[in-house]
Amino acid sequence: MIRRTLLAAAALAALAALATGALAQDTLRIGVEGAYPPFSYKEADGSLAGFDIEIAKVLCAQMKRECELVEQEWDGMIPALKARKFDAIVASMSITEERKRQIDFSDKYYKTPARVVAPKDSGLQGTAEGLAGKRLGVQRGSTHQCYAEANFPDAEIVLYGTQDEVFRDLTLGRIDAQLSDSLIAQEGFLSKPEGADYAFLPGDHTDVECYGEGVGVAVRKGDDELRNAFSAAITAIRDNGTYKTINDTYFPFDIYGGRPEGM
Amino acid sequence: MENLLSWFPLDLALIAENFDRFLYGVGVTLGLTFLSLALGGAMAVPLAVVRASCHRVLNPVVWVYTYVFRGTPLLVQTYLLYYGAGQFEFVRNSWLWDPVLSQAWWCALIAFTLNTGAYTTELLRGAIADTPKGEVEAAIATGISKRGRLSRIVLPSAFRRAIPAYSNEVIFMLHGSVVASTITLQDILGVGRWLNGRYYLAYEGLITAAVLYFIIVFAITRVFRWLERRYLRHLNRRREPIARNIAPPMGVK
Secondary structure, three states, rough: OHHHHHHHHHHHHHHHHHHHHHHHOOOEEEEEEEEEOEEEEOOOOOOOOOHHHEEEEHHHHHHHHOOEEEEHHHHHHHHHHHOOOOOOOEEEEEOHHHHHHOEEEEEEOOOEEEEEEEOOOOOOOOOOOOOOOOEEEEEOOOOOHHHHHHHHOEEEEEOOOHHHHHHHHHHOOOOEEEEOOOOHHHHHHHHHHHHEEEEEOOOOOOOOOHHHOEEEEEEEEEOOHHHHHHHHHHHHHHHHHHHHHHHHHHHHOOOOOOOOOOO | HHHHHOOOOOHHHHHOOOOOHHHHHHHHHHHHHHHHHHHHHHHHHHHHHHOOOOOOOOOHHHHHHHHHHOOOHHHHHHHHHHHHHOOOOOHOOOOOOOHHHHHHHHHHHHHHHHHHHHHHHHHEEEEOOOOOOHHHHHHOOOOOOHHHHHHHHHHHHHHHHHHHHHHHHHHHHHHHHHHHHHHHEEEEEHHHHHHHHHOOOOOHHHHHHHHHHHHHHHHHHHHHHHHHHHHHHHHHHOOOOOHOOOOOOOOOO
């Protein structure tokens, strides 16, 4: 009798050890940014919110994995992923050829064009000649840095750590214009009081070399199981309506594929 | 060549291709560092004299300045000037805004100057307070006036004795100048972060920057070693190696 209890206890202990071991391994750490509204920002109480954040959470739920969100500054995002600070990035990261040499991507979960924002009365043109000699702000390590340097060779490219800083210096007049995702500019700046005197310059910037195929979930190179799991989960939440629910709380149109209306 | 280098963890070709940018960064770093050291140093001399004096009003005022600027991080000071000052309408409308505070370079220079000025003031104050009594007594005995004692005896003597500690301040300032890269300036680290951002790299830009800083620090320490030899010789009476006074090991004649 005693022996049997002991055995059972030992088995239980072993099981518990196994379970906690598995659980610890199961916790998926996801790198997010927290300074890229409306995709990723902080609420007044310091908690993370935004489209990326909610998409990350429902993808985890869809994959039935325990998730932990890890905040990371943008220009250290890929190094941190490679250094195993987290296992995936859900931070509006565009799928590009250059990034694919460093990391792997799931299928896209949204795609919006980039546009240039300048003061309403600037009279600037969003072209290589139009921005020659002008100071153009972009976020460091973003696809916009790549695009700006390739397509606005005569502009002075000014680099910032966060998109918030780009908008702030635009309002302070330290830069003449800024290049970013059109949605980011619309929701995070132009629709707010501080962005009232600013507008998009005509023209979408969508070149595939820098901007790639859209925004995907990034994983370490060769982590195919996780990559496929994310792709499948993205398809699943597109199909079951979860994506639409989240999309509609942030945007007046579907940002998955098409071009936003009225922009 | 490409195949030969492919085993190497760093993309050396990219670094070589963009090396002219790094040289530009070296210029920005050296310019900011040494200009702020010169301005801060010039500012520190009179302030240190005040701090070493017992002036009832000026001494506490300078003390507050050095306490504030030594008590807060350089990054915070620079951010407050660059992002903080611009939040106020009256600052943006003032004459200071357009040529000065709207420019990242000026914000960095002002913050760096005030910071190194505070440290150098306290460093010099210590050297002045430590002036050997005999030097001052000798000056009094030879009938040198009070002002002459300060400018011809106390200060030169303090400058010399402050050289070793000041070499640390110069190196700290060089390292502190990386703060410039956080307010969009393309100093050495700024170029390194640009490279990392442009090609989505983890190390190349940072390691190149580290090597460049290392080389500059090496040159600075060399200069200070020469300065110390030249100006502190009179303090080095015990230049004889200590080992020479020790008896030779057993069996050695």
